[in-house]
Structures are given as C-alpha cells and as structure tokens.
Amino acid sequence: MVEFQNVGLRYGTGAETLSDISFTLFPGSFYFLTGTSGAGKTSLLKLLYLAQRPSRGVIKLFGEDAVTMPRRRLPGFRRRIGVVFQDFRLVPHLTAFDNIALPLRVAGVPEGDLAGPVKEMLDWIGLTERATARPATLSGGEQQRVAIARAVIGRPEILVADEPTGNVDPDLAVRLLKLFSALNKLGTTVVVATHDIHLIGKIGGAQMMQLDRGRLSDPTGALRYPPKPLVLGA
Amino acid sequence: MFRGRTQSAPNRQLMPEGRLSGPMPWVIAIMVFLTVLAAAAALTLSSATTSTGEQLSREATVQILAPDPAVRDREQRAAQRALVQLPQIVRADAVPPADVEALLAPWFGGGSIAEDIPLPALIDLTLARPVDDMMLASISAAVLDVAPSARIDADSAWLEPVLQAMQSLQWLAAALILLLAIATAATVVLAARSALGSHSATIAIVHLLGGTDLQISRLFQRRMALDATFGSVLGFLAGAAMLVGLSRQLAALETPLLNASTFSPWLLAPLLGIPVITVLLAMLMARLTILGALRKML
Numbered sequence: 001m002v003e004f005q006n007v008g009l010r011y012g013t014g015a016e017t018l019s020d021i022s023f024t025l026f027p028g029s030f031y032f033l034t035g036t037s038g039a040g041k042t043s044l045l046k047l048l049y050l051a052q053r054p055s056r057g058v059i060k061l062f063g064e065d066a067v068t069m070p071r072r073r074l075p076g077f078r079r080r081i082g083v084v085f086q087d088f089r090l091v092p093h094l095t096a097f098d099n100i101a102l103p104l105r106v107a108g109v110p111e112g113d114l115a116g117p118v119k120e121m122l123d124w125i126g127l128t129e130r131a132t133a134r135p136a137t138l139s140g141g142e143q144q145r146v147a148i149a150r151a152v153i154g155r156p157e158i159l160v161a162d163e164p165t166g167n168v169d170p171d172l173a174v175r176l177l178k179l180f181s182a183l184n185k186l187g188t189t190v191v192v193a194t195h196d197i198h199l200i201g202k203i204g205g206a207q208m209m210q211l212d213r214g215r216l217s218d219p220t221g222a223l224r225y226p227p228k229p230l231v232l233g234a
Numbered sequence: 235m236f237r238g239r240t241q242s243a244p245n246r247q248l249m250p251e252g253r254l255s256g257p258m259p260w261v262i263a264i265m266v267f268l269t270v271l272a273a274a275a276a277l278t279l280s281s282a283t284t285s286t287g288e289q290l291s292r293e294a295t296v297q298i299l300a301p302d303p304a305v306r307d308r309e310q311r312a313a314q315r316a317l318v319q320l321p322q323i324v325r326a327d328a329v330p331p332a333d334v335e336a337l338l339a340p341w342f343g344g345g346s347i348a349e350d351i352p353l354p355a356l357i358d359l360t361l362a363r364p365v366d367d368m369m370l371a372s373i374s375a376a377v378l379d380v381a382p383s384a385r386i387d388a389d390s391a392w393l394e395p396v397l398q399a400m401q402s403l404q405w406l407a408a409a410l411i412l413l414l415a416i417a418t419a420a421t422v423v424l425a426a427r428s429a430l431g432s433h434s435a436t437i438a439i440v441h442l443l444g445g446t447d448l449q450i451s452r453l454f455q456r457r458m459a460l461d462a463t464f465g466s467v468l469g470f471l472a473g474a475a476m477l478v479g480l481s482r483q484l485a486a487l488e489t490p491l492l493n494a495s496t497f498s499p500w501l502l503a504p505l506l507g508i509p510v511i512t513v514l515l516a517m518l519m520a521r522l523t524i525l526g527a528l529r530k531m532l
Binding site for chain 1 (some may be wrong): 303444
C-alpha cells in the first residue's frame with residue numbers, strides 16, 4: 001500500500017530532516033510512529049499524506065510513484081487518505097456538521113446525500129447535539145473528535161493521525177484509540193504518530209516505527225509488535 | 235469511498251461571504267462609472283463626427299464678393315440659376331441678406347451692418363454626393379462664367395480641424411477605457427491575492443482533503459463575481475443617471491456638433507455591455523490569479 005525507499009527530506013538548504021527512511025505499510029494494519037519531539041514524525045506524515053514531496057528517494061502510494069506523480073493527480077490520491085492534524089485544522093466559520101461534511105463536498109457528493117453519513121459520524125463521535133456548533137465553541141476533545149470524523153467520513157484507505165491524543169486527557173485518548181481501532185477493523189490502514197509510549201500497548205497487533213533525529217532507529221527491524229498488547233477498555 | 239466526482243465545487247460556504255465589506259465593490263463601481271462616462275463620450279464624439287462629417291461633405295457655400303451691391307445681386311441670381319442646372323447640385327439656396335447680417339451680428343453688433351461693410355452674398359449648396367476637388371473645380375468653373383467675383387468653399391474644409399480634434403478625443407476616450415480596464419483587472423488581482431492570504435488556512439485544508447485547484451478557484455470566482463456585479467451595477471446606474479441628465483442639458487443646445495440627435499438615451503444600449511464585461515473580466519482575473527497562486531502549492 002505504501003512503500004518508502006531511502007527517502008530523505010530537506011527543507012530549503014538546511015540539514016536533512018529525514019534521512020534514509022525505508023519501510024512498507026500493509027493494508028489493514030495499524031502502525032504507531034514514535035519518537036521525541038523534533039524527531040521528524042510530522043515531516044514523515046506530511047510525506048505520507050502528500051503535503052510534501054521528498055528531496056530524494058522513492059515513495060510508492062497505492063502502487064504508484066508519488067514523487068514524480070503530476071500535481072494534477074494528487075487530489076485524487078489525497079481523497080484516499082484521511083488526516084487528523086495535530087492542531088485539528090477545523091474550518092473556523094463552519095459548523096461541526098459542515099466541517100465533517102467537507103471531504104464529501106470536496107468529492108462532489110450532492111447536498112441531499114450528505115446528511116445521512118454526517119449524522120452517522122456525529123453520532124459515532126457522540127456530538128449529535130453539537131452539530132451546529134462552531135469550532136471556537138467546542139472543547140479541545142470535541143474538536144479532536146470532529147477532526148477525526150472529518151478524516152474518516154470519506155472511508156479513506158489510509159488514516160494518518162498526528163499526535164491525536166496530545167491535547168486530550170488519558171480517558172479520551174483511550175476512547176480516540178478505540179475509534180481508530182474500530183476503523184482499522186473495517187479495513188483502513190491506520191498510522192498514528194505519538195510520543196506517548198503508553199498508548200502503543202493499548203492496541204493489540206499494532207506495529208511500531210521509531211524515529212530518532214530523522215532516521216528510523218532500527219531500519220532493519222523497524223516494524224515490530226509492541227511488547228505488551230492490551231485489550232481495549234481494560 | 236467518495237472520490238469519483240471531481241468537478242463539483244465544494245460548498246459555497248467554505249469561505250465566509252464577506253462581500254461588500256471590502257473596498258473592491260466600491261472601487262469597481264467607481265471604475266465602471268468612469269468607464270461608462272468615457273465610453274459615452276467616445277460614442278457621442280463618434281456619432282457627432284460621423285453625422286457632421288457626412289452632412290458637411292455634401293455642403294458647400296458660394297460667396298459673391300463684388301463690392302457693388304447691384305453687381306453682387308445680379309451675380310448672385312445668375313450664379314444661382316447656373317448652379318441649379320448642374321447635375322452635382324441638389325439644392326442652391328440664396329441666403330437672405332438679413333440672415334447674413336444676423337450671422338455676423340455677434341461680432342459686429344446690431345443695426346444695418348451692410349451699410350458699413352460690403353457683405354458677400356451667399357448661396358448654400360447641397361450636393362448630390364460628397365464633395366471632392368474635381369467637383370469643386372467643375373462647379374467653380376460654371377459659377378465663374380456668370381459671376382466673376384464668386385468664390386466656392388466646401389463646408390467640410392472649415393470644420394476639418396474640429397473634426398480631427400474630435401477624433402483625437404475619441405482615441406483619448408478609448409485609451410481611458412483601456413486604462414480603466416487595466417486598473418479594474420489590477421484591483422481584482424490585488425483583491426484575489428488578499429482573499430487568498432486571508433483564507434490560506436482553509437485553502438490548505440481543502441487541498442489536503444483532495445480539493446482541486448479548479449474547485450478552489452471557483453469559490454473565489456463566485457465571490458469576485460458577486461462583488462463585481464454589485465460594483466458594476468452601481469457604477470453603471472450612477473453613470474447612466476449622469477448621462478441622462480447631460481443629454482437633457484445638451485438637448486437644449488442648438489449646436490450642429492452636439493445635440494439631441496448625437497446624444498440620445500439610445501446611446502446607453504451598447505454601454506450595457508460594460509458591467510457585463512467588467513464582471514467577466516473580474517472572474518477571469520480572479521481565476522488566473524488564484525490558479526497561478528495555487529500552482530505554487532503542492
């Protein structure tokens with residue numbers, strides 16, 4: 001599904017932020033991307049959700065070369081990837097309903113067909129009553145859930161989440177992971193960047209990639225099962 | 235998975251509809267107002283130049299310059315008789331001496347000017363076709379046979395400098411319209427860039443959600459079209475009101491160059507295209523500006 005081969009990323013003329021990144025993500029799997037702040041997690045995710053092109057190396061996405069892909073083809077690929085941003089990036093003047101509906105509207109879904117899926121999503125994240133609220137009036141946790149609903153409403157093949165639990169309390173963090181896990185069970189490949197090592201054990205069968213100063217710390221065995229898988233809700 | 239319908243525009247509410255809050259509609263209103271005035275001036279001058287030129291090209295005047303009034307009257311009658319027989323002449327009307335005195339009264343004062351100054355006798359000619367040098371020479375030869383003191387002038391020669399000045403003014407008006415169009419386009423470009431900057435975060439999100447450049451540019455186009463429509467209609471109505479007022483004032487004038495026939499409300503009909511073109515220009519410039527800016531993004 002996703003293949004990185006010797007990928008490097010450099011911003012401007014500075015030193016490489018990411019160096020020699022190589023890994024493969026398989027369909028229906030769950031991955032954690034860990035590392036300290038500044039290790040390059042967000043940069044790696046940007047490459048993954050096509051917000052950035054690498055300075056070198058090869059990235060294959062859904063079997064196609066994403067590095068040399070013409071710009072006009074990128075939107076089609078982006079629609080296959082759901083993204084939960086670290087800072088949520090909700091559109092401030094849109095309601096929760098409209099924020100969640102945004103990917104469908106971008107995809108050209110008729111207005112009459114929006115209400116059903118969006119209400120289902122609002123129900124799923126427990127914010128049905130807050131459908132008409134704007135982001136500024138939502139709590140951090142509520143904004144986070146709206147951001148997640150927006151990321152998954154288009155049924156993406158890959159879900160990328162950048163520190164999705166960074167701004168929420170531990171209970172909510174576990175609940176969010178439950179949402180990701182449920183989605184993963186439906187077949188979506190999930191990649192969650194986090195520096196919270198305790199979360200990793202919450203998803204049984206999840207694999208881990210660790211970044212250290214722009215490099216995968218163990219390139220030969222970067223993807224491995226976490227040490228102690230726990231049952232959700234335990 | 236929803237990824238098939240790529241050409242539909244995202245929700246029009248994606249960007250807050252802050253139209254009329256910025257200066258663009260008002261700037262466009264001013265531009266359209268000035269353009270309407272400039273275009274009306276160009277059309278009026280064109281109409282006046284054409285009609286006056288056509289009219290004057292078929293008119294000539296014979297002056298009988300003999301100082302002796304008796305000789306002058308005799309030559310005038312003889313010349314008139316000879317002229318009406320020429321095939322090039324449609325009409326040859328002797329101008330009554332009182333009319334000649336009336337024409338000169340503004341310069342020489344009232345009273346009997348003819349007693350103090352030997353005024354020429356005049357014959358107004360209406361020609362069968364536009365005058366040229368050969369026709370003028372032929373008529374002149376026929377007149378001089380019977381009226382040796384006669385002199386013939388084509389009316390168009392007198393007003394040629396005026397007509398040339400009017401044509402220059404037409405070009406000036408056209409240049410003004412072009413400059414206003416450029417200024418309008420520049421205004422739209424600046425407004426589009428400003429809007430792009432204001433909504434960069436939203437645009438980035440739409441991009442990352444799979445929005446295409448065309449979808450995003452359509453949002454801006456729509457917003458620009460609304461602003462430009464308001465400004466254009468306002469500017470056009472203000473310009474039209476001013477033109478109607480001017481046309482009423484000019485209707486009272488009795489000058490052959492500018493009068494009710496050369497400046498009529500019908501002139502406004504082609505001017506209706508100005509707001510339409512302005513809106514289309516605004517949409518085009520917004521589209522090009524936004525697409526150009528978006529191409530710099532991944």
